[in-house]
Amino acid sequence: MNENVNIGLIIISVAAYVIFAPFVGGLLAGIDRKISARMQGRCGPPLLQPFYDVFKLLGKEPVTVNAAQDFYVGCCLFFMIVTGCFFFAGLSLLLVIFTLTTASLFLVVAAYASNSPYAQIGAERELLQMMAYEPMVLILAVGFYFIKGGSFDVSDIVFPAEGLTSSLLGIQYLPGVFLGFLFILTIKFRKSPFDLSMSHHAHQELVKGLTTEFSGKTLAILEISHWYENVFLLGFVFLFFPNGSAAMIIVGVVVCIAVYLLESFIDNANARMKWQFALNSAWIVALCFGVVNLLVLYFAVFNYGLGV
Amino acid sequence: MGIIFFLILFPLLAAIVLLLVKADRVRGFVVIAASVVIAAASIWLTAANFASGGASFIVNESLSEFIGYAMLVIEVVLAVVIFVLGVKYRKYLACLLAAVQAVLMVWFELSTGEHIEVENALYVDRLSMIMALIIGIIGTLICVYALGYMKDFQHHQPEAADRRPWFFFLLFLFLAAMFGIVFSNNLVWLFFFWEITTLCSFFLIGFTKTQEAVNNSFRAIIMNLLGGLGFVFAIVYAGRVLGVMELDRLLATQQMGIAITVPVVLLAFAGLTKAAQMPFNSWLLGAMVAPTPTSALLHSSTMVKAGVFLILKLSPALGWSLGGFMVMLVGGITFLMASFAAVSQSNAKRVLAYSTVANLGLIVACAGVGAPAAIWAATMLIIFHAVTKSLLFLCVGTAEHNIGSRDIEDMDGLFGRMPRLATFMIIGISAMFLAPFGMLISKWAALQAVITSGNPLLVFFIIFGSSVTLFYWGKWLGKLAAIVARRENIQDKVNKTEWASLGTLVCLVIAACITFPTYSKQLVVPYILSQFSQYEPTSVTASLMDGENMVIMAIMVAIIILLPLLFYGRTNKKIVPIYLSGAGLADNLSYMGSMQKETAFSLRNWYMESYFGEKKMNVIGVVATCVILAISFAMLVGGMVR
Numbered sequence: 020m021n022e023n024v025n026i027g028l029i030i031i032s033v034a035a036y037v038i039f040a041p042f043v044g045g046l047l048a049g050i051d052r053k054i055s056a057r058m059q060g061r062c063g064p065p066l067l068q069p070f071y072d073v074f075k076l077l078g079k080e081p082v083t084v085n086a087a088q089d090f091y092v093g094c095c096l097f098f099m100i101v102t103g104c105f106f107f108a109g110l111s112l113l114l115v116i117f118t119l120t121t122a123s124l125f126l127v128v129a130a131y132a133s134n135s136p137y138a139q140i141g142a143e144r145e146l147l148q149m150m151a152y153e154p155m156v157l158i159l160a161v162g163f164y165f166i167k168g169g170s171f172d173v174s175d176i177v178f179p180a181e182g183l184t185s186s187l188l189g190i191q192y193l194p195g196v197f198l199g200f201l202f203i204l205t206i207k208f209r210k211s212p213f214d215l216s217m218s219h220h221a222h223q224e225l226v227k228g229l230t231t232e233f234s235g236k237t238l239a240i241l242e243i244s245h246w247y248e249n250v251f252l253l254g255f256v257f258l259f260f261p262n263g264s265a266a267m268i269i270v271g272v273v274v275c276i277a278v279y280l281l282e283s284f285i286d287n288a289n290a291r292m293k294w295q296f297a298l299n300s301a302w303i304v305a306l307c308f309g310v311v312n313l314l315v316l317y318f319a320v321f322n323y324g325l326g327v
Numbered sequence: 328m329g330i331i332f333f334l335i336l337f338p339l340l341a342a343i344v345l346l347l348v349k350a351d352r353v354r355g356f357v358v359i360a361a362s363v364v365i366a367a368a369s370i371w372l373t374a375a376n377f378a379s380g381g382a383s384f385i386v387n388e389s390l391s392e393f394i395g396y397a398m399l400v401i402e403v404v405l406a407v408v409i410f411v412l413g414v415k416y417r418k419y420l421a422c423l424l425a426a427v428q429a430v431l432m433v434w435f436e437l438s439t440g441e442h443i444e445v446e447n448a449l450y451v452d453r454l455s456m457i458m459a460l461i462i463g464i465i466g467t468l469i470c471v472y473a474l475g476y477m478k479d480f481q482h483h484q485p486e487a488a489d490r491r492p493w494f495f496f497l498l499f500l501f502l503a504a505m506f507g508i509v510f511s512n513n514l515v516w517l518f519f520f521w522e523i524t525t526l527c528s529f530f531l532i533g534f535t536k537t538q539e540a541v542n543n544s545f546r547a548i549i550m551n552l553l554g555g556l557g558f559v560f561a562i563v564y565a566g567r568v569l570g571v572m573e574l575d576r577l578l579a580t581q582q583m584g585i586a587i588t589v590p591v592v593l594l595a596f597a598g599l600t601k602a603a604q605m606p607f608n609s610w611l612l613g614a615m616v617a618p619t620p621t622s623a624l625l626h627s628s629t630m631v632k633a634g635v636f637l638i639l640k641l642s643p644a645l646g647w648s649l650g651g652f653m654v655m656l657v658g659g660i661t662f663l664m665a666s667f668a669a670v671s672q673s674n675a676k677r678v679l680a681y682s683t684v685a686n687l688g689l690i691v692a693c694a695g696v697g698a699p700a701a702i703w704a705a706t707m708l709i710i711f712h713a714v715t716k717s718l719l720f721l722c723v724g725t726a727e728h729n730i731g732s733r734d735i736e737d738m739d740g741l742f743g744r745m746p747r748l749a750t751f752m753i754i755g756i757s758a759m760f761l762a763p764f765g766m767l768i769s770k771w772a773a774l775q776a777v778i779t780s781g782n783p784l785l786v787f788f789i790i791f792g793s794s795v796t797l798f799y800w801g802k803w804l805g806k807l808a809a810i811v812a813r814r815e816n817i818q819d820k821v822n823k824t825e826w827a828s829l830g831t832l833v834c835l836v837i838a839a840c841i842t843f844p845t846y847s848k849q850l851v852v853p854y855i856l857s858q859f860s861q862y863e864p865t866s867v868t869a870s871l872m873d874g875e876n877m878v879i880m881a882i883m884v885a886i887i888i889l890l891p892l893l894f895y896g897r898t899n900k901k902i903v904p905i906y907l908s909g910a911g912l913a914d915n916l917s918y919m920g921s922m923q924k925e926t927a928f929s930l931r932n933w934y935m936e937s938y939f940g941e942k943k944m945n946v947i948g949v950v951a952t953c954v955i956l957a958i959s960f961a962m963l964v965g966g967m968v969r
Contacts, residue, residue: 081900084915085810090895097890101883111876113771117762118883124761124801131805134739134812134915135905139805139930146801147933153794161778161786169779231906298938302791310787317783 029108036107036250037100044246045069051283058287073242079235084133091129092237096244098122103251109174112160115251122248123149126229126241133232141228145216147294151301152203155196158309162196163189163258165316177261188267189259195312197259201278202304206297207252210286213297223291253279328384330372331449334459334506338365342499346492355474355824358495362467365502369463373456380853381456383447383512383575391448392441398519399436403429405526409548418545424552431559432518435566440515443572448513450575453854457706458509458636461713464835466502466628468828472721473498473620475822479728480618494534498624501527505629509636512573514562521558521597521633525551528630531621532614543613550607554600561593574640581644582861588968591641591650592959598641599654602634602691605661606949606956608684615676619724622676626683627717632709635687638694639705643858646697647781649968653959655780657952658692659788661685664948666792670799670939673932675723675733678799679716682759685792686712686766692788693773696780699855699867704772706851707843711758711765714839718832719755722748725825729817735803736931740811745818747826749807751833756807758836760793760800763883765840772872779870795939802932809930812915840884844877 048069056063065071083089102118105111123145130142160171166187167176176189190197206213217228225231233241253275260271341361348354376382386394406429413422477491504527507520525548533544562572569585571577581587603611614625625631638645638654645651662685669681686708693705725748726741727733741749758764770793777785852868859867904911910918912925920926962968 082903083898083900084903084905086896086898086902087808087810089898089900090891091808093894094890105879110879111873113774114762114876114879117767117771120797121762121887124797124804127801128805128808132808132810133905134809134930135907136928136930137906139809142805143802143933146798146805149801150794150798153797154790157774157790157794161774161790164775164778171775226906226908313786314783321781 032107032109033104036103040103040250041243041246044243044249045073047249047279048246051279051286054280054283055287058284069242069246073239076235076239076242081235083234083237084135084232087132088129088232089237091125091132092233092240092244095122095125095129096240096247098125099244099247103247106173106251106254109172109177111171112163112173112176113157113171115173116156116160119248120149120153122244126244130229130232135232137226137231138229141216141225141231144225144294145229148206148213148216148297151298152206154302155199155203155305155309158305158313159193159196159200159255162193162309162313162316165313165320166192173258176258179261179263188262192316193259193312195308195315199304199308199312200255201281202308203301204252204256204278205282205285206301208249208282208286210282210289212289212292214286214291215294215297218291328386328449330368330375331384331451331506331510334365334368334372334463335503335510337361337368338499338503338506341365342496342503345499346496348492349489351478354491354495358470358474359824361499362471365467366464369459372451372459376451376456377849380857381450381452383450385446386448391445395436395441395515398516399433402432402519402522405522409526409529409552413545416541416545418549421545421549421552424549424556428552428556428559431556431563435559435563436515439563439566440572443566443570445513445572447573447575448516449510450512451510452857453850454636454639454706455509457710457850457854458632459506461628461632461710462502462505462509465713465717465832466505466624468831469620469623469628469717469721470495470498470502471824472623472724472828473618475824476620476724476728477618478822483728490534494531494618497527497531497534498620501531501624501629505633508633512575514565514572514574514577517574518555518558518562521601521637522555524630524633525555525601528614528625531625532617534617534621537616540616543610543616546613547610550600550610554597554607557593557596557600561590561597564593565590578641578644586968587644588649589963591644591648592653592963595638595641595645595650595654596956598634598638599657599691600634602631602638602687603684604634604657604688604691605664605684605945605952608661608665608948609945611684612677612680615680619676619720619727622680623717623720623724626679626720627713631683631687632713635690635694635705635709638691639702639709642694642697642702642705644697645695649959649962651695651697652782653955654695655692655782655785656695656955658688658690658695659785660948660951660955661688662692663688663788663792664944664951666795666799667939668941668944668948670795671934671936671941671944672799673735673934675726675735675738675803676720678735678803679719679723682796682799683712683716685796686716689770689773689789689792692785693776696776696782696785698776698780698870699859699862700772700776700870700872701780702855702858703847703851703871704769704776706854707765707769707772707847711769711839711843714832714835715755715758715766718751718829718836719759721825721829721832722752722755725821725829726752729820735806738803739806739809739930740814741807742809743811743814744816745821746816747818748821748829751829753804753807754833754836756800756804758840760796763840763880763887765836765843768843768872768877768880775872806932837884837888841881844874844881847877848874 049066053063098118099122102115102122105118106115127142127145130138163176164171217230256275256278257271260267344357406425409425410422481489504520504523511517529544529548532547533540565571565577600607615622645654665681665685669678672678690705690708693701723733730737759766774789856864856867904913905915907918912918917925917927
């Protein structure tokens with residue numbers, strides 16, 4: 020942990036995340052729905068509709084298909100929050116990524132547990148999507164390790180210590196990784212063309228896929244965990260911008276918002292594709308953008324040393 | 328030194344007793360008693376040498392000479408046995424390899440070997456302590472498990488002759504040989520024990536004597552004899568050219584500026600064959616025909632671990648060298664292709680086998696990198712993999728005997744039929760790939776170590792390989808966790824000894840994951856510091872994983888164990904049937920089909936044959952690794968590297 024970060028700052032940032040992330044996430048969801056509606060020529064629901072929905076879910080009759088799935092969904096929320104806390108505490112990116120995987124896997128297991136055809140196919144597709152995006156996410160971590168002086172810590176990326184290579188601008192040295200990450204972000208946000216495992220609408224071929232067997236409170240918990248998730252996913256986008264100056268921090272926040280709007284647009288501009296397309300395209304993008312970007316960095320380091 | 332001789336000779340004694348014992352009850356007593364003694368002895372060995380960090384031992388000259396001749400005679404006898412069996416089953420390649428090896432060894436021993444003075448024939452260091460604990464605890468647990476398993480096994484085929492004495496003889500002989508491997512510094516002795524493990528695995532794989540078993544056992548022995556031949560050449564080179572017969576001295580000569588590329592590459596090659604790396608992975612896959620305890624033993628605590636142990640020993644001489652590149656690339660490619668191939672498997676044992684091959688690939692690749700952080704990752708992988716994989720194999724063995732299938736597709740609803748076994752299996756599977764458990768921590772460390780190794784290819788192998796790992800474990804985990812209606816609980820039929828072993832292993836898995844910051848600090852890190860004594864200790868420890876992250880992981884393990892104990896399965900919600908488009912019959916198993924016909928539905932997993940087909944992955948992996956081995960040997964023979 021570098022000396023620019025003190026324990027007080029960590030506590031504030033983690034507490035802020037735990038308290039405010041659901042509001043930010045819910046608002047983002049509201050904006051998304053509003054904008055989607057406008058793109059489709061509709062008026063759309065009020066901005067706070069996602070919150071109304073969750074409150075309504077919480078008041079539904081408590082039913083479930085078995086005694087196990089609530090536990091798994093609860094664990095999913097718990098580890099999603101833990102993941103975000105790790106991120107906002109400035110800990111290792113790999114720790115964040117691996118904990119996120121654990122959280123997502125709890126959701127998959129919850130769906131498997133129901134032994135319902137729709138939920139299980141959704142769960143299998145979710146696993147496939149995880150396999151599709153995971154390489155790009157790990158490549159992102161490796162990329163930052165390179166340009167931030169051999170550290171995976173989020174704190175070292177956001178508050179670079181003094182040194183030759185540590186204040187390199189992410190977006191400048193990792194443009195390929197940035198583009199690749201934007202691509203898989205569509206999968207992570209569950210947007211078309213990659214909303215294979217579940218969608219916000221019950222009219223797809225798998226009904227509601229992964230979430231078919233969840234109802235009431237369980238569904239509300241899942242929604243909230245998505246809000247938590249979306250906030251730190253945008254945090255990943257933000258990582259490409261800090262270089263120690265205040266201006267770049269503002270740029271970072273603006274880009275995060277722009278990226279979110281872009282994902283909304285992509286969602287509305289595309290039809291759902293087959294799973295083969297998700298896997299092929301995600302891996303090809305990871306290879307062409309992520310791997311190539313890293314290889315260029317490798318050779319640059321060997322030939323010139325970085326930061327020259 | 329007494330304890331070392333004890334650890335090698337006592338299992339041998341137990342093996343001989345077990346060969347003579349026919350009665351079930353006596354065998355049970357001997358196996359359990361011997362296991363307790365061996366486990367206790369290995370713990371005692373660690374405790375006694377813990378503070379000093381190990382020692383080397385001089386074996387007096389007359390004893391050493393006697394042992395040398397005895398080994399030579401046994402080797403010749405064993406070669407004759409292989410030769411005869413090879414002729415009998417018409418596997419002439421095995422005959423040829425055995426003959427060449429025996430002739431070379433006899434010639435070398437009589438002409439050169441006996442004139443080279445060996446100072447320290449035996450040793451203990453922290454790595455051999457770790458290995459001894461793995462062999463002594465996990466190996467013996469598998470032997471105890473085998474008691475119940477083999478009883479069922481015999482029960483399933485009453486007409487076959489009872490060959491259990493032979494089976495248990497082989498198991499304990501295997502343990503003895505493994506102890507020999509981890510304590511021998513004399514290369515000739517090391518080779519002797521190495522060949523004993525090859526032979527034990529040969530007989531264990533061929534145990535059932537079916538045509539398939541015989542074929543697979545010969546494939547195993549041919550590949551391992553090929554590796555053994557590499558070992559013999561390494562000994563001959565070390566003896567005749569360098570005049571060295573000790574492993575530690577061989578590695579030390581490098582620091583005096585003498586090139587040891589030739590013996591290192593040859594020994595690494597021997598290690599690769601035994602560790603079932605591509606192109607030699609097929610022998611380990613074939614080994615599944617044997618009764619399950621054999622697989623558990625081969626995959627977790629013995630045999631393949633001997634292979635990675637040797638490569639890890641060599642790692643100071645690997646790194647930025649021909650041997651290093653060969654080992655790194657073979658390991659990396661094996662990790663990637665074996666992980667891919669595992670996706671397409673529905674046979675649980677084959678999934679486990681490919682996962683073993685893949686993880687060994689990762690260990691081998693890390694050993695090839697040779698940096699402190701990489702060796703840390705490799706050592707941790709060895710520990711976690713041994714504990715977890717033995718648990719998983721034994722779970723699958725028990726499931727197979729009780730549900731009559733080892734296919735993952737038949738395991739859906741296992742949670743209802745054998746809740747305890749399913750829980751054990753879920754713990755084992757989670758420990759193989761999920762944060763915050765051990766294997767993932769090691770993978771993380773491996774990734775971090777490899778990034779700085781200057782070999783970008785390896786980074787991408789690990790990244791893509793571990794993404795796929797997530798997929799194949801995840802879908803198995805889901806199958807186990809599925810709650811299928813109306814399943815009868817059948818777990819009462821499982822033997823007590825099986826439960827005892829499984830229960831102990833589960834505790835070991837959890838303990839290994841929670842306490843790892845401690846033993847990393849007490850055993851693994853000091854071992855690495857002793858290997859890199861030429862560097863500043865602080866710079867070595869700085870390159871290892873943060874203590875902070877380790878503690879976070881250990882705390883998360885505790886939480887993830889606690890959560891289900893507190894919250895699992897508690898609900899006061901109304902239970903309703905699942906959604907089946909409104910046509911479900913409320914039993915959660917069937918629906919009203921067209922023409923008012925009741926139709927049961929069934930759910931199947933994904934195997935993605937067109938992406939990860941086993942054959943395709945093997946062809947790519949085998950060709951790529953063969954090319955790498957060929958280039959390495961061509962450079963060696965052509966004299967391009969010294």
